[in-house]
Amino acid sequence: MGRHAAWLRLLRNLPRKLPFPKGTLRLAVAACIAASGIGAPVLAQSQTIKIGYLNGPLSKEKISLIDIPAPNDGLAGAQLAIDDNNTTGSFIGQRFELIESKIDEDADPAPAVKALADQGVAFIAANLPANQLLQAADAGKASGEILINAGAPDERLREQDCRANVIHVAPTRYMLADALAQYLVLRKWRNWFLVSGSHDGDKAFADALRHAARRFGAKIVAEKEFKDTGGARRTDSGLAEVQRQMIDLTQGTSDYDILVAADESEVFAGYLPYRTWIPRPVAGSAGLVPTTWDAAFDQWGALQLQNRFKKKYRRFMTPLDMQLWTAVRIVGEAAAHTNSADGTKLFAYIKSPDFSVAAFKGQKLTLRDWNLQLRQPILLFDGRNTVSISPQEGFLHQSSELDTLGLDRPETKCKLQ
Amino acid sequence: MIGTGAFKYFGLTVAALAAMTAPSLAYTAYVSNEKGNSVSVVDTDTLKTIATIKTGERPRGIEVSRDGKFVFVATGDDNTIQIIDTATRKVAGDLPSGPDPEQFALDPAGQFLYVANEDDAAVTVIDVAARKAVAKIPVGVEPEGIAISPDGKTVICTSETTSMAHFIDTTDRKVVANVLVGSRPRSAAFKPDGSELWITSEVGGGLSIVDPATRKITKTVRFAIPGLRAEKIQPVGINITRDGKLGFIHLGPSNRIAVVDGTTHEVLKYLLVGQRVWHGAFTPDGKYLLAANGLSNDVSVIDVASLKVIKSIQVGELPWGVAMGPK
Numbered sequence: 001m002g003r004h005a006a007w008l009r010l011l012r013n014l015p016r017k018l019p020f021p022k023g024t025l026r027l028a029v030a031a032c033i034a035a036s037g038i039g040a041p042v043l044a045q046s047q048t049i050k051i052g053y054l055n056g057p058l059s060k061e062k063i064s065l066i067d068i069p070a071p072n073d074g075l076a077g078a079q080l081a082i083d084d085n086n087t088t089g090s091f092i093g094q095r096f097e098l099i100e101s102k103i104d105e106d107a108d109p110a111p112a113v114k115a116l117a118d119q120g121v122a123f124i125a126a127n128l129p130a131n132q133l134l135q136a137a138d139a140g141k142a143s144g145e146i147l148i149n150a151g152a153p154d155e156r157l158r159e160q161d162c163r164a165n166v167i168h169v170a171p172t173r174y175m176l177a178d179a180l181a182q183y184l185v186l187r188k189w190r191n192w193f194l195v196s197g198s199h200d201g202d203k204a205f206a207d208a209l210r211h212a213a214r215r216f217g218a219k220i221v222a223e224k225e226f227k228d229t230g231g232a233r234r235t236d237s238g239l240a241e242v243q244r245q246m247i248d249l250t251q252g253t254s255d256y257d258i259l260v261a262a263d264e265s266e267v268f269a270g271y272l273p274y275r276t277w278i279p280r281p282v283a284g285s286a287g288l289v290p291t292t293w294d295a296a297f298d299q300w301g302a303l304q305l306q307n308r309f310k311k312k313y314r315r316f317m318t319p320l321d322m323q324l325w326t327a328v329r330i331v332g333e334a335a336a337h338t339n340s341a342d343g344t345k346l347f348a349y350i351k352s353p354d355f356s357v358a359a360f361k362g363q364k365l366t367l368r369d370w371n372l373q374l375r376q377p378i379l380l381f382d383g384r385n386t387v388s389i390s391p392q393e394g395f396l397h398q399s400s401e402l403d404t405l406g407l408d409r410p411e412t413k414c415k416l417q
Numbered sequence: 418m419i420g421t422g423a424f425k426y427f428g429l430t431v432a433a434l435a436a437m438t439a440p441s442l443a444y445t446a447y448v449s450n451e452k453g454n455s456v457s458v459v460d461t462d463t464l465k466t467i468a469t470i471k472t473g474e475r476p477r478g479i480e481v482s483r484d485g486k487f488v489f490v491a492t493g494d495d496n497t498i499q500i501i502d503t504a505t506r507k508v509a510g511d512l513p514s515g516p517d518p519e520q521f522a523l524d525p526a527g528q529f530l531y532v533a534n535e536d537d538a539a540v541t542v543i544d545v546a547a548r549k550a551v552a553k554i555p556v557g558v559e560p561e562g563i564a565i566s567p568d569g570k571t572v573i574c575t576s577e578t579t580s581m582a583h584f585i586d587t588t589d590r591k592v593v594a595n596v597l598v599g600s601r602p603r604s605a606a607f608k609p610d611g612s613e614l615w616i617t618s619e620v621g622g623g624l625s626i627v628d629p630a631t632r633k634i635t636k637t638v639r640f641a642i643p644g645l646r647a648e649k650i651q652p653v654g655i656n657i658t659r660d661g662k663l664g665f666i667h668l669g670p671s672n673r674i675a676v677v678d679g680t681t682h683e684v685l686k687y688l689l690v691g692q693r694v695w696h697g698a699f700t701p702d703g704k705y706l707l708a709a710n711g712l713s714n715d716v717s718v719i720d721v722a723s724l725k726v727i728k729s730i731q732v733g734e735l736p737w738g739v740a741m742g743p744k
Contacts, residue, residue, distance in 0.1 A: 084558045084578055084579075087538055087557055087558045087579060088557055088558065088576075088578075088579040088580075088581065091557065091579070091581060091583070091592070091595040092595070092597075301559070301577065301601075304517075304535055304536060304559050304577075307517075307536050308536065311536075333580075336579075336580070336597060337597065356600060356620070356621075357600075358577075358578065358580070358600045358601045358620040362651075362670075363620065363648040363651075364600055364620045364621065364622070364648070400648075401646065401648075
C-alpha cells in the first residue's frame with residue numbers, strides 16, 4: 001500500500017510541463033502497479049505456524065535389542081510432517097516450524113507449556129504419560145493451547161478425564177484390544193489364555209482385552225499374572241533361565257487357542273512365542289501385535305511415506321513416528337484449508353464435520369466429536385509383516401465401522417466443556 | 418495420430434471413418450499388471466487376452482505412442498519408463514523418467530512426456546525422441562496425476578499428500594497456479610474441448626470440476642451408492658468421451674464406475690465392475706471402455722452406447738491401467 005501512495009504523490013507533484021500528456025503517465029503508472037501486484041488481491045501473505053513437540057524420556061527397557069528406540073523416535077515423524085506441511089505451504093504462503101521441548105519424567109510440564117505459548121505456539125503435539133498430559137493441558141488452557149496426544153493410550157483421558165483442549169491421535173488400549181479381538185474371533189480362535197503383567201499399564205491392557213473378549217464373543221479360559229520381580233533385561237546367558245520361566249508360567253492350564261499377553265511394561269511377553277507349554281500362537285504385547293504402524297506396511301500408498309522417511313532418517317518408521325506425523329499433519333491440513341495461522345480458527349476447523357486427515361490408512365480419518373479421538377484402522381503386525389487390518393469384515397456399525405474399535409458414543413463418560 | 422494419453426479423450430477420426438464403411442477394426446488394449454510385472458495384450462474384437470509381455474518391476478502408468486508403434490509403461494521400482502515395441506512385443510529401450518514414475522502423459526504433438534515422480538515431489542519433462550530428461554519441476558508432496566490441456570499449453574499435476582492440483586506452463590516449465598482439492602487427488606483429465614478440468618480425490622471421495630481459465634473449483638460431484646459405506650467410494654481414474662457428454666469415474670474399492678453427465682455433472686448410473694477399479698481407456702472408436710480391476714485380476718468391458726458391462730477379461734496380477742493402440 002505504501003508504494004501505491006508513493007506513486008500517487010509522485011503523479012501529483014510532477015512539474016507542469018511534461019514531454020507527454022499526464023494522462024499517459026497515469027496509464028503507465030497504473031500498468032506498473034498492476035504488474036507489480038500492488039492493490040491486486042493478495043494470497044495469504046507469508047504466515048508462520050509454530051507447532052510444539054512436548055515429550056519425556058523414551059523408555060529403553062525393551063526385551064528385544066531390535067525394539068530399543070532411536071534417540072529421535074517420534075521426533076523424526078514430527079519433523080517429516082513439518083517438511084510435508086512446508087511443501088504444501090510453499091504454494092500458499094505458509095511456513096511451519098517445530099519447537100521441541102523435552103521434560104523430565106514426572107516433572108511439572110507447566111513451565112514448558114508456558115515457554116511454548118510465549119513463542120506463539122498454539123498446537124502442542126505431546127508424547128507424555130497420562131498425568132503429565134493432563135497437567136500440560138490444564139496449564140495451557142488459559143493461553144488457548146491445544147494438546148495433541150500422540151503417545152498416551154489411557155482410556156480415562158478420553159472418558160472421565162477428557163479435556164476440551166486435547167485431541168487424541170494415539171489409539172486407546174480398548175481400540176487396540178478390540179482390533180485384535182475382532183481378528184481372533186473372525187478366525188474362530190475364541191478360547192484365550194490371558195497372561196497379564198503386574199504393573200498398572202499391563203493391568204489396564206488386560207482389562208481392555210477382557211472387555212474386548214466380552215464384546216466380541218471370545219472366552220478367557222485361563223488367566224495368570226506374571227509378577228515383575230525386577231532384574232535386568234540385558235544379560236549374557238539369561239536365555240536358559242527365560243526358557244524355564246516361560247514353561248513354568250504357561251504350564252498346567254486347560255487347552256486354549258491363543259495366548260494373549262498384556263505386558264505394556266515389556267517384562268515377559270517377548271519371551272513367550274515358541275516357549276509356551278503347549279504349541280500355541282501368542283498375541284497382544286508380543287506375537288501378533290495391534291499397532292498404528294509398522295515398518296513393513298505398504299498398503300494405500302504407505303510405501304511412499306516409508307520411503308520418504310527412510311531416505312531422510314536412515315531407519316525404519318515406528319508407530320510413535322507415525323502418530324507424531326499424523327498429529328503435525330492435522331495442523332497442516334487445517335492451515336491449508338482455512339488459509340490461516342490463527343490457532344482458534346484452526347481448532348474450530350479441526351472440530352468441524354468438514355475436517356479429515358489422510359494418513360495412508362485407505363480412508364479418511366476423522367475425529368470422534370464426543371472426545372476428539374482420531375478414528376483409525378489398526379494394523380496387526382507379527383514383527384515382520386502386517387498380518388491383517390481391523391476393523392475386520394463383518395463387524396458392522398450404524399455410522400462408522402471404525403467406531404467398532406474402542407468405546408463408542410453411547411458408552412462414553414466424556415463431557416467436553 | 419493413433420493412441421496416446423491425450424488420445425483417451427480425442428478418439429481417432431480415421432478409424433471412425435473406417436468403422437463406418439467396414440466391419441469394426443480391432444484395436445489392441447495394453448493392460449499394465451502392477452504385481453505381475455507384465456503387460457497383458459487384449460484384442461478388443463474377440464475381447465480376449467492374446468499375449469503377455471514381460472516388463473520391469475511394478476508397471477503402472479501406460480500409454481501408446483502417437484503412431485501406435487510403441488507402448489510406454491512406467492516401471493516404478495526400476496525407476497524408468499520402458500518402451501515396448503508393439504510389433505515384437507518386447508521391451509526395446511527406456512526413458513529417463515526420474516525416480517518412481519507412476520502416471521505420465523504425452524503432449525498432443527507427441528514430443529514431450531511429462532511424468533510425476535512420487536518420491537521426489539517433482540515432474541520430469543522428457544524429450545521422447547532424444548530420450549533425455551530436459552526439465553524437472555518441483556510440485557507438492559507425492560505427485561501422481563498428470564493431464565495435458567488439449568491446446569498443449571498447460572500440464573496439470575496432482576499432489577496426493579499436498580492435496581493440490583498444480584497448473585504448469587509448458588513453455589516456462591513452471592508452476593503458475595495451484596488449487597486445493599479434496600484429500601488425496603489421484604487423477605486429472607481435461608474435457609476434449611478444454612472447457613473443464615476434472616480431478617478425483619481418492620480419500621476426499623469427490624470429483625472436483627475446475628474451470629481451467631479461472632483455475633477455481635466450480636463444483637464438487639459426490640457419489641453415493643445405496644447400501645455401501647461412503648469410505649469405500651474412492652474415485653481414482655477418469656475417462657471422458659470424445660464429445661464430452663459422458664465422464665466415467667472409476668471408484669476403486671466400491672467396485673463401481675460412476676457415469677457422470679458431462680454438462681450437468683449429475684451421476685447418471687453406477688456400473689458394477691470387478692474389484693478395486695482404478696484406470697481405463699476407450700477403444701479409439703469410442704465404442705468400448707475397458708477398465709482395470711486390480712483385485713480381481715481382470716478387465717471389465719463397458720459398452721458405452723448402452724452403458725452396460727458386457728464382459729470381464731482375465732489379465733495378469735493386480736492390473737493397474739489400460740492404454741489403446743491399433744491392431
